[in-house]
Amino acid sequence: MKPNYHYKDVAETYLFSTVAKKVSEYSSANPDQKILRMGIGDVTLPLAPAVISAMHEAVDEMSKKETFKGYGPEQGYAFLRESIQSYYARRGITLKTEEIFVSDGAKSDCGNILDLFDADNTVLVPDPVYPVYVDTNVMVGRKVSYMQATAENGFLPMPDETKKADIIYLCSPNNPTGAAYSKDQLQKWVDFALKNGSVILYDAAYECFVTDGAARSIFEVEAAKRCAIELCSFSKTAGFTGTRCGYTVVPEELIFDGMSLRKMWLRRQTTKFNGVSYIVQKGAAAVFTEEGEKQIAENLSYYRENAKAIAACMDECGIPYTGGKNSPYIWLQCPCGMTSWEFFDYLLEKIQVVGTPGSGFGKNGEGYFRLTAFASRETTQEACDRLKALLKQ
Amino acid sequence: MKPNYHYKDVAETYLFSTVAKKVSEYSSANPDQKILRMGIGDVTLPLAPAVISAMHEAVDEMSKKETFKGYGPEQGYAFLRESIQSYYARRGITLKTEEIFVSDGAKSDCGNILDLFDADNTVLVPDPVYPVYVDTNVMVGRKVSYMQATAENGFLPMPDETKKADIIYLCSPNNPTGAAYSKDQLQKWVDFALKNGSVILYDAAYECFVTDGAARSIFEVEAAKRCAIELCSFSKTAGFTGTRCGYTVVPEELIFDGMSLRKMWLRRQTTKFNGVSYIVQKGAAAVFTEEGEKQIAENLSYYRENAKAIAACMDECGIPYTGGKNSPYIWLQCPCGMTSWEFFDYLLEKIQVVGTPGSGFGKNGEGYFRLTAFASRETTQEACDRLKALLKQ
Numbered sequence: 001m002k003p004n005y006h007y008k009d010v011a012e013t014y015l016f017s018t019v020a021k022k023v024s025e026y027s028s029a030n031p032d033q034k035i036l037r038m039g040i041g042d043v044t045l046p047l048a049p050a051v052i053s054a055m056h057e058a059v060d061e062m063s064k065k066e067t068f069k070g071y072g073p074e075q076g077y078a079f080l081r082e083s084i085q086s087y088y089a090r091r092g093i094t095l096k097t098e099e100i101f102v103s104d105g106a107k108s109d110c111g112n113i114l115d116l117f118d119a120d121n122t123v124l125v126p127d128p129v130y131p132v133y134v135d136t137n138v139m140v141g142r143k144v145s146y147m148q149a150t151a152e153n154g155f156l157p158m159p160d161e162t163k164k165a166d167i168i169y170l171c172s173p174n175n176p177t178g179a180a181y182s183k184d185q186l187q188k189w190v191d192f193a194l195k196n197g198s199v200i201l202y203d204a205a206y207e208c209f210v211t212d213g214a215a216r217s218i219f220e221v222e223a224a225k226r227c228a229i230e231l232c233s234f235s236k237t238a239g240f241t242g243t244r245c246g247y248t249v250v251p252e253e254l255i256f257d258g259m260s261l262r263k264m265w266l267r268r269q270t271t272k273f274n275g276v277s278y279i280v281q282k283g284a285a286a287v288f289t290e291e292g293e294k295q296i297a298e299n300l301s302y303y304r305e306n307a308k309a310i311a312a313c314m315d316e317c318g319i320p321y322t323g324g325k326n327s328p329y330i331w332l333q334c335p336c337g338m339t340s341w342e343f344f345d346y347l348l349e350k351i352q353v354v355g356t357p358g359s360g361f362g363k364n365g366e367g368y369f370r371l372t373a374f375a376s377r378e379t380t381q382e383a384c385d386r387l388k389a390l391l392k393q
Numbered sequence: 394m395k396p397n398y399h400y401k402d403v404a405e406t407y408l409f410s411t412v413a414k415k416v417s418e419y420s421s422a423n424p425d426q427k428i429l430r431m432g433i434g435d436v437t438l439p440l441a442p443a444v445i446s447a448m449h450e451a452v453d454e455m456s457k458k459e460t461f462k463g464y465g466p467e468q469g470y471a472f473l474r475e476s477i478q479s480y481y482a483r484r485g486i487t488l489k490t491e492e493i494f495v496s497d498g499a500k501s502d503c504g505n506i507l508d509l510f511d512a513d514n515t516v517l518v519p520d521p522v523y524p525v526y527v528d529t530n531v532m533v534g535r536k537v538s539y540m541q542a543t544a545e546n547g548f549l550p551m552p553d554e555t556k557k558a559d560i561i562y563l564c565s566p567n568n569p570t571g572a573a574y575s576k577d578q579l580q581k582w583v584d585f586a587l588k589n590g591s592v593i594l595y596d597a598a599y600e601c602f603v604t605d606g607a608a609r610s611i612f613e614v615e616a617a618k619r620c621a622i623e624l625c626s627f628s629k630t631a632g633f634t635g636t637r638c639g640y641t642v643v644p645e646e647l648i649f650d651g652m653s654l655r656k657m658w659l660r661r662q663t664t665k666f667n668g669v670s671y672i673v674q675k676g677a678a679a680v681f682t683e684e685g686e687k688q689i690a691e692n693l694s695y696y697r698e699n700a701k702a703i704a705a706c707m708d709e710c711g712i713p714y715t716g717g718k719n720s721p722y723i724w725l726q727c728p729c730g731m732t733s734w735e736f737f738d739y740l741l742e743k744i745q746v747v748g749t750p751g752s753g754f755g756k757n758g759e760g761y762f763r764l765t766a767f768a769s770r771e772t773t774q775e776a777c778d779r780l781k782a783l784l785k786q
Binding site (some may be wrong): 001002003004005007008010042043044045046047049052053054059060062063064065068069070071072104105107108110112115116117118120121132135136139166167190197198199229239241242243256257259261264267268271272273274275276277278279282 | 394395396397398399400401403433436437438439440442445448452453455456457462463464465475497498500501503504505509510511513515525528529532559560576590591592632634635636637649650652654660661664666667668669670671673681727752755
């Protein structure tokens with residue numbers, strides 16, 4: 001048997017393990033120091049009460065013969081797909097339930113959706129980037145090229161006629177930079193993709209953080225239905241990182257060489273997937289109830305206030321940054337020309353604040369640093385106080 | 394963008410939709426007739442009380458900041474992998490927890506594991522077969538060849554030196570035939586795979602139904618760790634078809650061209666998957682508690698009694714069959730030389746019993762018919778009474 005030799009080309013990423021190792025070494029050497037973790041991309045608030053009670057009810061249903069649920073539809077129960085359909089409708093976007101596919105999370109879909117494309121396609125990803133976009137393509141030997149996301153373009157690269165590609169990744173609001181495209185900017189990407197016969201994979205995992213009129217869905221641009229797939233998640237919206245649920249929108253207008261990507265994805269999911277736990281789907285549907293939406297909004301406000309506090313701290317320190325407004329991430333320029341890792345060590349040594357070195361996300365991330373708004377209010381405020389004391393000149 | 398053209402080669406399978414259509418048409422035309430559904434491969438008993446209470450507790454943990462769980466390990470929580478390790482240890486099989494990967498189900502793993510293999514490998518599957526084995530390979534353009542499972546070999550094909558292959562699928566106890574390999578037979582397959590450098594994908598989803606000393610794991614054959622991956626599931630063991638949890642064992646001894654399949658699978662799962670819901674994993678771990686095992690055993694006995702009743706009914710009618718002993722499936726030869734679909738129509742028209750036509754599983758399935766033990770006791774008994782009245786000569 002010949003193994004998939006492309007796995008040899010996947011770079012080992014030591015980013016988060018190196019961070020963990022450095023923190024643990026520091027902690028062992030300095031057991032009395034209180035370390036403030038501002039690097040995590042994981043939520044910390046518990047699930048909303050509406051979600052909890054829906055899941056308890058679902059567990060009870062599974063305990064009785066009359067209400068027990070066996071295999072469900074691979075693409076998700078109608079009750080959840082209809083809730084997602086309404087969620088889009090409230091933002092003026094019309095989707096068919098057949099275009100909505102529920103999954104165990106956007107990360108799974110992000111990898112699995114590539115099954116629909118020939119290995120002989122070129123891929124365009126921004127730098128810096130969520131490493132999964134690159135690795136999943138390298139694993140099948142697909143050629144990856146980069147577009148530059150820099151301070152000059154506000155970390156929002158726009159189409160470049162000299163950089164055509166078959167598969168284009170856009171993530172907005174962006175991980176790691178927190179920058180978010182406007183509808184007008186997305187229109188330009190859609191025009192470019194339609195002109196070149198490309199497909200856009202649009203990662204909308206952070207859409208719920210948009211507050212200032214930036215786009216929340218690529219389908220705000222009508223013609224996007226002819227060139228874009230949107231990946232979305234309950235992870236950040238409703239704190240489902242450990243509960244696992246996401247969804248992907250594959251419009252029926254997506255036809256390439258006479259092949260319907262929606263039909264192909266349905267075939268892929270019915271063949272290689274067996275649906276999401278009924279209990280989890282009931283919890284996810286509760287996110288869209290009146291009560292659920294109110295509770296979710298409170299949790300999001302909590303994180304947004306944290307983000308605002310970090311952004312205000314950067315303003316006070318005179319440090320340039322993106323994000324913090326439409327995003328739980330603050331992407332800041334390391335002061336005094338420090339590299340990402342130098343700044344990491346500096347913060348850890350001096351004030352015991354842990355963040356994520358930007359260089360871990362790509363070469364354009366060098367000299368940048370990511371802080372996140374997912375810690376508790378108390379941790380966030382203390383971190384801001386320490387940052388100000390250290391960096392305010 | 395070039396779509397994956399191999400999707401054009403995937404046969405549309407109308408088996409279960411045709412069954413559903415025929416039943417619904419008959420039912421509309423004959424609204425007073427009581428139809429007995431004996432074709433389903435889905436469990437009907439509710440989850441065990443131990444599983445239910447573990448999941449309630451887990452939901453409660455998710456409701457409090459102190460016990461909330463965000464991202465978990467992609468390969469599954471240690472508590473569950475250790476329980477699975479002990480489950481194998483009680484059967485005399487030593488596994489490392491690093492060799493056990495928890496997933497959202499065996500169907501997902503069955504498709505996703507193929508990421509580890511080059512497209513240029515030949516695949517050997519039995520006929521009749523679970524269609525997923527074939528379709529997932531056709532989707533990447535891999536060449537599929539068949540080995541014949543017939544009444545002559547008890548539906549248990551053995552290695553044939555003229556039919557070499559790089560990837561070999563074995564499913565035991567088998568879906569759809571219910572036949573199960575002995576340890577000695579598996580030893581021959583392992584020898585064959587080692588001699589030819591093949592990998593065996595061993596589907597053990599029905600292992601919990603083994604009662605007569607047939608093999609429950611391919612790792613009962615020690616050398617199998619150098620050539621086999623085992624896929625397993627909580628679906629049939631613990632009624633998790635709608636709860637979604639499975640696991641795959643990838644031994645560290647599996648090295649092909651210097652590449653470790655275990656490390657590759659870890660890389661695949663950490664890149665394209667984000668773990669199973671904490672709530673579901675807590676439920677799955679409860680399956681292995683003393684209380685859980687007792688309750689699960691009762692449910693399995695219930696289905697086994699159903700299988701025994703169907704088998705006894707076939708004996709009384711003088712109809713040859715396999716399965717029913719180590720399997721929830723009874724694979725019977727259609728009487729009077731009827732084709733699978735003729736017999737389907739005959740049973741529906743005459744006694745309103747619904748089964749699954751064997752021809753839907755492959756050309757060797759023609760003339761065969763599958764009944765399942767997953768219906769209620771009452772339905773099963775009534776179906777047996779009707780079958781006897783019709784078929785007993």
